[in-house]
Amino acid sequence: MLITKLTLNNFRVFRGVHEIDLAPLPPQVNARGEEISFPKPIILFGGLNGAGKTSILTAVRLALFGRLAFNQAFSNNQYIEVLNELIHKGIGHGGIQDHASIELEFKYSQNGEENTYKVIRSWKQGQKDKLSLEKDGALLTELNYEQCQGFLNELIPSGIADLFFFDGEKIADLAEDESGTVLKTAVRRLLGLDVIAKLKSDLGIFLKKEDAKTLKLSLKEEINTLDEKRIRHERNAEKQRNEADIISTQIELSSRDIANLEAKLSQNGGAWAKTREQERDKVETLLQEKAELEKQIRMEMETSLPFALAPNAMQHLLGQIKQEQQIKKKQNFGNELDDFLITLRRKYPSFDTEIAQAAITDSFKTHVGELDSAKLILDISDRQANTIEYQITKLSQDSFARFDAARQRLTKVEEEIDNASSNIARAPEQEQVQEIVTSIRELDKQKEKLILQYRAALEHAKNELRLALDTARQIQKLHDKNKDQTHKNQSVSNAQNAVLLLNKFAEQLTKARVKQLENEFIQSYKKLARKEDLQLSAAINPSTFDVELMAEQGIKINRKAMSAGEKQIYAISILEALGRTSGRKLPIIIDTPLGRLDSHHRDKLVENYFPHASHQVVILSTDTEIDKNYTNLIQDDIARSYEICFNGSTKSSKLKPGYFWENTNKEAV
Structure with missing residues (x-):
C-alpha cells in the first residue's frame, strides 16, 4: 500500500480544503535502467503542539476505518457526537461550518495487479458519515456503506493498521504489556493465525451437522x-x-x-420555595452581623477615628504644636539667661560686665527675633503634645483601618440582605x-x-x-x-483429520514465526539500542506470547525496571519485527515519536529506523524532536516536508512546504 494524497475539508483545525501530497520519491534510473539515486521514503510534518499534527494521523485512520479508528466501541449516537467534534470550530469567512470530509487516495497491489483507490468519507453536523469508494477513478456504485467499509477492512484490517499508524505515546502499551495479550493479538492477525481459527470453527459446524445425520x-x-x-x-x-x-x-x-x-x-418559584427557610435564617444571621458592624463603627467614631477623617487639619495641628514647642523652648531659655545675667551683674559689678551683658542681650534678641513676643495659642505641655501626636499618627490610622474593614463588610452584608430578601419575596407559599x-x-x-x-x-x-x-x-x-461412533462418511473423516492437522499446523507455524520474530526483533533492537545494550536477546513463548528479555549470560531483564525511553525502543523494535515477519508492505505513520527518548536513543532511531522502517514513512514532529541536526542527518531520505502553521486569531491551521527553519532560510536567501 502506498498513500499518495490526503484531502481535508473543515477537519479539526483545518478550515476549508487542504490537499496534501504524501507520495514518497522512488529511486531515479538512467537510460540503462540502473538506479542512480536512493529512494526517499520520508514525508516530514512539523508543527508546534496544538497545530494539528495528530489531526493528520486521525484523518488517515478515520478515512480507512470509520468508527473503528478510535480503538473503542461507540454507539451510533456516540459516533455522531465524535464526528461533530471533528468538524472545524473556528470562525472565518462563511461563518461556522456544519460539514466536513476526508479523501484518502492510495495505491494497493493485489494478485499482481496495482490499483488506485480513493476513500471519500463525509458528514454533517448531527448526522452519521457517508462513505464511498473509487477504484482507478471509477466510483464503485454497487457498494453501500457497510460493503465499502467491509472492503476497506479486508484490504487493511484495523488490528494490523494499529501497528503501522500509531501515536508515539501509545506504543508504550506494547512495552508495558506483561500478559502478552497485545503481542498475541498482533501476531495472530499479522501471520494469518486468525484465519486458521475461523476455518476450525467452520469445520466444527460442519461436523456437528454431519453428526446429526448419523445419530x-x-x-x-x-x-x-x-x-x-x-x-x-x-x-x-x-x-x-x-x-x-x-x-x-x-x-x-x-x-x-x-x-x-x-x-x-x-x-x-419552586426553586425559591425550597430555600425559603434557608434564606430567612441567612437574613437573621446577616442582621445580627449588621448590628455588630454598626456598633463597631460607632465605637471607632467615639475614639480616635475622627483624627483620621481630617488629615489636613491634623497635619496643621501637629505643625502648630511643634512650632509652639520651639517658641516655649526659646522663651524658657531667654528667661534663664536674664536670671543668669542679673546674678552675674550682682557678683561682678563693673563697666565691662555691663557692656558684656548688653552685648549678650542684644545678640539673644536678634537670635530669638519675633519668637520672644509670639503668643502661644494652644500652650500645652510636652506630655500632652506627645499624646496628641500618638493619637493622630498611630491610633487614628489603626482605628481607620478597622472602620474601613467594617464599613466594606457592612456594604456587602446589606447587599446580601437585599438579595436574600428578594429571594424570600420571590418564593411562593408552600400551598401554591x-x-x-x-x-x-x-x-x-x-x-x-x-x-x-x-x-x-x-x-x-x-x-x-x-x-x-x-x-x-x-x-x-x-x-x-x-x-x-461415526467414521463412515469420508467427508466427516476428512474434516476431523483437517481439524487435527490445523491444530498441528497452527502450532508449527506459530513456533516458526515466533522464532523468526525473535531474530527480527534482535536485529532491529541492535540498530536502535545504545552500545551498552547490544548484548540483549529475546525469547517469546509461543503459547503465552510472553516476551523475556535477557542480557549476557542469560540474565533475565525486568521490563518494569526499564526506563520510559528503553521501553519505547523495545516497543518500536517489536513493531518493526512484526512488520518484517508478516511480509506486508504498509506505510508507517508515527506521531510525536521521540518524546520519551534520551539523546542517544533519539540518534539511533532517527538514523537507523526512520529511513528503513518502510517504503513510506510519515513523521509528525515538533521542532524539539526532529530538530535541525536530525533533518540534516536524514535530508537525503526526505521526499517532502511540510510545516503546519496555526493562526490564533482564526483558530485554524494551514500547511506550507518546507520544515520549520527551511522557510526562514529561503527568505534570508
Whole structure:
C-alpha cells in the first residue's frame, strides 16, 4: 500500500480544503535502467503542539476505518457526537461550518495487479458519515456503506493498521504489556493465525451437522428434546428482554414527566420555595452581623477615628504644636539667661560686665527675633503634645483601618440582605407548589418501582440464557459422545483429520514465526539500542506470547525496571519485527515519536529506523524532536516536508512546504 494524497475539508483545525501530497520519491534510473539515486521514503510534518499534527494521523485512520479508528466501541449516537467534534470550530469567512470530509487516495497491489483507490468519507453536523469508494477513478456504485467499509477492512484490517499508524505515546502499551495479550493479538492477525481459527470453527459446524445425520433414533430424540428446551429458554430470555425494553421506555417517560413537572415547579418559584427557610435564617444571621458592624463603627467614631477623617487639619495641628514647642523652648531659655545675667551683674559689678551683658542681650534678641513676643495659642505641655501626636499618627490610622474593614463588610452584608430578601419575596407559599411537589414524589416512587421491575426482568433474562447455555452444553456432550461412533462418511473423516492437522499446523507455524520474530526483533533492537545494550536477546513463548528479555549470560531483564525511553525502543523494535515477519508492505505513520527518548536513543532511531522502517514513512514532529541536526542527518531520505502553521486569531491551521527553519532560510536567501 502506498498513500499518495490526503484531502481535508473543515477537519479539526483545518478550515476549508487542504490537499496534501504524501507520495514518497522512488529511486531515479538512467537510460540503462540502473538506479542512480536512493529512494526517499520520508514525508516530514512539523508543527508546534496544538497545530494539528495528530489531526493528520486521525484523518488517515478515520478515512480507512470509520468508527473503528478510535480503538473503542461507540454507539451510533456516540459516533455522531465524535464526528461533530471533528468538524472545524473556528470562525472565518462563511461563518461556522456544519460539514466536513476526508479523501484518502492510495495505491494497493493485489494478485499482481496495482490499483488506485480513493476513500471519500463525509458528514454533517448531527448526522452519521457517508462513505464511498473509487477504484482507478471509477466510483464503485454497487457498494453501500457497510460493503465499502467491509472492503476497506479486508484490504487493511484495523488490528494490523494499529501497528503501522500509531501515536508515539501509545506504543508504550506494547512495552508495558506483561500478559502478552497485545503481542498475541498482533501476531495472530499479522501471520494469518486468525484465519486458521475461523476455518476450525467452520469445520466444527460442519461436523456437528454431519453428526446429526448419523445419530441413533433414541439419541436424536434426546437431542431434539434438549434442543426444544434450549429454544424455549432462549425465547423466554428474549421475552424477558423485550419486557425489560418496554419497562425501560416507561422509565424514560417517567423521567420526562418528572423533568416537565420540575420545570413547571421552577417556573412557579419552586426553586425559591425550597430555600425559603434557608434564606430567612441567612437574613437573621446577616442582621445580627449588621448590628455588630454598626456598633463597631460607632465605637471607632467615639475614639480616635475622627483624627483620621481630617488629615489636613491634623497635619496643621501637629505643625502648630511643634512650632509652639520651639517658641516655649526659646522663651524658657531667654528667661534663664536674664536670671543668669542679673546674678552675674550682682557678683561682678563693673563697666565691662555691663557692656558684656548688653552685648549678650542684644545678640539673644536678634537670635530669638519675633519668637520672644509670639503668643502661644494652644500652650500645652510636652506630655500632652506627645499624646496628641500618638493619637493622630498611630491610633487614628489603626482605628481607620478597622472602620474601613467594617464599613466594606457592612456594604456587602446589606447587599446580601437585599438579595436574600428578594429571594424570600420571590418564593411562593408552600400551598401554591404543594400539588406539583406531591406529583413529583409520586412519579419518583413509580420510577423506582419500574427500575426494580427492569432489573428483575434483566435478571430473569440472564437466568433463561444461562439455562439455554447449559442445555446447549448437554447437546454438545451428546454430539461428542456420538463422534467416536461415526467414521463412515469420508467427508466427516476428512474434516476431523483437517481439524487435527490445523491444530498441528497452527502450532508449527506459530513456533516458526515466533522464532523468526525473535531474530527480527534482535536485529532491529541492535540498530536502535545504545552500545551498552547490544548484548540483549529475546525469547517469546509461543503459547503465552510472553516476551523475556535477557542480557549476557542469560540474565533475565525486568521490563518494569526499564526506563520510559528503553521501553519505547523495545516497543518500536517489536513493531518493526512484526512488520518484517508478516511480509506486508504498509506505510508507517508515527506521531510525536521521540518524546520519551534520551539523546542517544533519539540518534539511533532517527538514523537507523526512520529511513528503513518502510517504503513510506510519515513523521509528525515538533521542532524539539526532529530538530535541525536530525533533518540534516536524514535530508537525503526526505521526499517532502511540510510545516503546519496555526493562526490564533482564526483558530485554524494551514500547511506550507518546507520544515520549520527551511522557510526562514529561503527568505534570508
